[in-house]
Amino acid sequence: MWDLLLKNAHVVDPLNHVNEVCDVAIENGKIAEVGKDLQGKAEEVIDFTGLVLQPGIIDSHVHLGRMWGSPYGPKMLAMNGVTTALDMAGPLEDVLDSVPEYGVGINMAILQFASPPFTFKTNAPSKEEMETLIDKSLKDGALGVKLLGGHYPLKPDVSSLLVRTALEKRAYVAWHAGTSEHGSNIEGMIEAVAMADGYPLHLAHINAYCRGAIKPCMEETAIAIDLLKKNPNIFCESYVSPKNGTRLTCDAEGKIQSKVTGNCLRHFGFSEDRDGVRKALLAGKAFVVFDAGGYSDLMTGEKALKMWEEADSDVGGSFNINPPLPRIELAQARRDDGSFVVDAISTDGGCIPRNVILSQGLSLVKLDILTLPEFVQKTSLNPARMLRLENKGHLSVGADADITVYDYATQKPMASFIEGRKILWNGELVSKGATVICTKHGKEAIEKRGMKAIVVDPGKQIERIPAL
Numbered sequence: 028m029w030d031l032l033l034k035n036a037h038v039v040d041p042l043n044h045v046n047e048v049c050d051v052a053i054e055n056g057k058i059a060e061v062g063k064d065l066q067g068k069a070e071e072v073i074d075f076t077g078l079v080l081q082p083g084i085i086d087s088h089v090h091l092g093r094m095w096g097s098p099y100g101p102k103m104l105a106m107n108g109v110t111t112a113l114d115m116a117g118p119l120e121d122v123l124d125s126v127p128e129y130g131v132g133i134n135m136a137i138l139q140f141a142s143p144p145f146t147f148k149t150n151a152p153s154k155e156e157m158e159t160l161i162d163k164s165l166k167d168g169a170l171g172v173k174l175l176g177g178h179y180p181l182k183p184d185v186s187s188l189l190v191r192t193a194l195e196k197r198a199y200v201a202w203h204a205g206t207s208e209h210g211s212n213i214e215g216m217i218e219a220v221a222m223a224d225g226y227p228l229h230l231a232h233i234n235a236y237c238r239g240a241i242k243p244c245m246e247e248t249a250i251a252i253d254l255l256k257k258n259p260n261i262f263c264e265s266y267v268s269p270k271n272g273t274r275l276t277c278d279a280e281g282k283i284q285s286k287v288t289g290n291c292l293r294h295f296g297f298s299e300d301r302d303g304v305r306k307a308l309l310a311g312k313a314f315v316v317f318d319a320g321g322y323s324d325l326m327t328g329e330k331a332l333k334m335w336e337e338a339d340s341d342v343g344g345s346f347n348i349n350p351p352l353p354r355i356e357l358a359q360a361r362r363d364d365g366s367f368v369v370d371a372i373s374t375d376g377g378c379i380p381r382n383v384i385l386s387q388g389l390s391l392v393k394l395d396i397l398t399l400p401e402f403v404q405k406t407s408l409n410p411a412r413m414l415r416l417e418n419k420g421h422l423s424v425g426a427d428a429d430i431t432v433y434d435y436a437t438q439k440p441m442a443s444f445i446e447g448r449k450i451l452w453n454g455e456l457v458s459k460g461a462t463v464i465c466t467k468h469g470k471e472a473i474e475k476r477g478m479k480a481i482v483v484d485p486g487k488q489i490e491r492i493p494a495l
Contacts (some may be wrong), residue, residue, distance in 0.1 A: 029054050031447055032069035036080035036158040036432060041400040041495035042408055042421035051080060053428040056446030061422050063325045068179060075432055078441055081403045082420050083110030083429030084384055085410035087264045088231055089372075089377030090115060091122045091135065095272060096316035096343035097323040098125040100377030105131045105456050106322075107382040108431040108440030111464075113414060114377065115201060115231060119169050121474060123463070132458025134429075134481065136414055136465070138163035139203055141172040142179035142188060150181045150207055157192045164198075168469035168476075169201030170414075171485055176219070177211030177235065178203065178273065178285040187222035194226055197466065197486030199414075201229035204236060211287050212240040213247040220258050227260050227488075229413065232375050234265040237353035240290060248353040252360045255368045259491070262413050264373035265357040267387045270325075272379040275315065275344035277301045291346040301340065310330045310354065316343035316379060323378050343379065351375040358405070359396050365493030372402075390437045399435075401494050407431075408495075414464060415483040 031053040038049050038061065050065040051058065060067070085283040089112045091100035104112050111134040114122055119139045137429055139160070143150045163171055172193050174186055181189065183206040193200035204219035205211040219228075233255070237247040255261055273287045281301040283289045289299035295312045297303035307313035314325040315334050325345055326334065335342055360368040376382040384406055389396045397405070411420025418427045428447040433440045443451040450458045462479040463469075473480040 029059055029067055029069040032065060032067070032072045033080060033430070034072060034074045034076070036075035036078050038300075039079060039081045039399050039403045039423070040422040041404045043423055044495070045422065046400055051422065053429070053447040056428055056448070057424045058422050058424055058428050061426065063175070074379070076431050079399070079435050080430060080432045082407040082422055083443065083445065084108050084406050084431045085111040085414070085420065086376065086382070086384060087113045087372035087410040087413060088115050088375050089113065090267065090272060090375070090379055090434055091125070091137070091377045092116060092118050093125070094118065094274070094343070096378040097318050098129045098378070099322050101129055101135070101461065102456060103132045103135055103322055103380065103382050104377055105133050105443065105450055106440070107151065108308070108385050108433055108443055108451065108492055109382065110134060110229045110429045110431060110443050110445050110450065111416070111419060112136070112377065113410070115173050116175060117169070118145070119164060119167055119217055123168060126461045126476070126478065130459055130461040131456045132445060132448065133191060134462045134464060136170040136199070137168065137463070138171050138173040138199060139169045141176050142175040143181070144179070144356065147181070150183055151185050153180075154188060154192055157189050158196070161193055161196050161198055165196065165468040166472060168463055168465045168473045171201070174202040176203050176205030176215065177287045180206045180286060182207050183218060183222055186219070187224060189221055190228055194486070195483065197484060199229065199485035201231055203231045207288060210290060212236055212238070212290070213250055214241055217250060217254060220254055220261060223258070223260060225260050229263070230261050230263045232373065233263050233357055233369050234349055234354050237357070238294070238348055240294070240349060244353050245356070248356050251357070252368050252489050256362055262370050264371040264410070265354065265369045266373045266375045266381070267354050267358065267391070268374060268381040269347045270345045270350070270381045270385050271348045272375055273344050273346070274359060275304050275313065275340055277304070277340040278444055288344065291348050294348060295346070303333060304340070304453055308335060312346060314345040316345065323380050325380055345379065355391070355396060358391055361494060366491040367405060367409070367494060370405070370413060370491070372405045385433055385440055386438050389435065404495055412489050415485060415487050415489065416464070416481070
């Protein structure tokens with residue numbers, strides 16, 4: 028007898044070439060069988076007629092730390108059908124400390140930010156300082172580190188050394204392109220790829236470097252695609268929302284701390300200081316991330332200005348800065364072997380309110396830019412491979428029963444399961460806690476916190492597979 032039998036959904040599993048109406052049986056948290064009109068008995072049978080069922084959605088770029096808006100990131104992700112997420116900045120301790128109160132049962136991997144003035148004192152830390160940060164982060168449960176170069180940059184040669192040092196430790200390493208020499212733009216991306224020097228690297232949100240800051244946005248997009256084709260060591264994602272995420276914090280002299288915020292203010296014609304933020308908020312160009320009562324939302328105008336001033340500028344923010352055509356082109360671009368140039372669709376969401384993989388990402392399918400199996404590959408199979416999660420991203424017999432079910436017509440999630448356990452059900456979240464994806468060094472620390480640990484090896488080589 029199976030634990031759970033999911034009936035009559037349109038099941039999409041590109042790895043196993045399934046794209047039809049059939050049933051999925053689950054036993055002990057694993058996929059037991061997939062097929063038409065399964066006849067075995069089950070403790071619970073659920074009819075999903077008219078809905079799409081795919082391996083659990085994996086968002087390969089999110090933010091769960093309070094410094095980016097609120098502690099509600101796990102809830103906001105799960106309410107939008109996500110079962111696994113890669114947090115891209117932490118702070119690690121803050122994210123883990125929030126789980127007992129705000130965890131909703133999803134899987135999370137966390138990258139500790141490696142950036143001044145937070146985890147490094149200067150923009151030129153020594154190798155010893157890098158090793159100390161990486162070792163402690165891994166021991167405390169991080170999967171690796173992230174360079175917030177676009178916001179808080181390091182020097183170019185220091186950035187390159189940090190990538191190599193993290194890889195020496197078999198840590199996962201990601202980079203929001205940008206250094207003290209080049210910003211979060213196509214020049215910064217070119218520099219980051221060169222600094223990676225052929226080593227494996229997760230380059231964050233490729234669309235962020237194709238906003239028209241240096242050249243026309245589609246010319247920048249063509250450069251980005253060509254660069255990625257020539258450098259297969261770079262794994263990456265791109266998001267489909269027009270909104271970005273940043274911080275609106277000013278220093279004691281009134282200057283903007285984040286280089287990304289400065290770029291956005293300059294793009295819209297405002298000065299890169301307190302006065303510029305003030306004018307951008309009143310003009311409806313800048314947004315404040317605020318606690319809307321159990322979830323984060325965006326606010327602009329006079330109320331947002333008041334909130335920003337009351338917080339002494341130390342709040343998360345957002346700008347509608349991403350042009351549409353690069354987002355579409357990056358989603359569909361392919362290499363000569365048929366694999367995707369940009370491996371995954373992400374949101375850069377979490378507690379930043381733009382968790383739109385379904386609500387906007389499925390529009391790419393309706394516009395015939397992607398097929399439904401290709402959408403599933405970019406939102407589950409490929410990011411699972413990036414995270415070295417061999418038992419996720421597909422519905423093979425014995426794989427983890429992580430599943431997202433949604434209404435294709437409305438592009439809304441209807442249910443989700445992690446290892447056969449309900450997470451989202453009848454519009455409500457029905458689970459608690461978290462499972463943390465970490466290296467072998469962090470397993471003990473995670474289990475001491477009362478959480479389950481999934482141990483992976485970020486140093487393991489992965490190969491791309493063609494679009495299925």
